[in-house]
Amino acid sequence: MTERSLPTLLLTAFGPFGGDGYNPTQHALDPVAEAVAGHARVVTEVLPVEYAAACDRIRELIRAHHPDVVVSLGLAAGRTAITPERVAINLAEARIPDETGARPLGLPLVDGARAAHFSTLPVAAMVEAVAAVDVPAAVSYSAGTFVCNAVMYAALEEINVMEESRAPKGEGAAGSPTEASAVAGFIHVPQAREADGAVADENDVRTREGSMTQAQIDRGLSAAVRAAVEHRGSPPVAPQGALHAATGEDRAPGIGATD
Secondary structure, eight states: OOGGGSOEEEEEEEOOBTTBOOOHHHHHHHHHHHHHTTTSEEEEEEEOSOHHHHHHHHHHHHHHHOOSEEEEEEEOTTOOSBEEBSEEESOBOOSSOOTTSOOOOSBOSSTTSOSEEEOOSOHHHHHHHHHHTTOOEEEESOOOSSHHHHHHHHHHHHHHHHHHHTSOOSTTOTTOOOOOOOEEEEEEEOOBTTSTTOEEOTTSOEEOTTOBOHHHHHHHHHHHHHHHHHTTTSOSSOGGGHHHHOOGGGSOTTEEEEO
């Protein structure tokens, strides 16, 4: 496949925030982009952890590059798995201030817009791909209400607005050709053991409960993003809820769901 025929992937991460000096998504950005380079033309950017600036920037990047796939990466320090998000909600409600000091409470991200946008990434295939490289993975049903959720919502809203603007209008337009829809979504990761402030054990190895090494995060994200590109257009979840119907020995290691 020539570079011209490769799909365009917009891949974003965040820098440190909230007093934590380490964001594993920023460190994963280059390794993941390199791992996916044979499957897509990759555009990368580190977004600020700021509601307004991050949302404006993801919209600008989508308009500038017309990506086929948009995957944004973010930190959820309390999680124990790589978690593709299923839905973003139209709500800004900050537990802590963003990096500008803004702390919205109970405000819509976009006035008058829909209450939620579902991920259009193949999240079931992504979870399976991460588990296949021996990294814990789960579908998440809450992206929170901080900047991560805001960026996911903004990306999906921007794609929706762009699709509506180029939709055929008038009589006889139903059969008119249209561009293939871009797909977009978000992946949360745990904090890395390499993070500043992690607790050192007796062997001076940094550990943090519920965390992964940066290498594990890189490996899991590379598998997830590659699956997002290769399976774009596939249903987000397995048919008949197969992903969640699996129990006991039928459940693949590392595959699950989180609220």
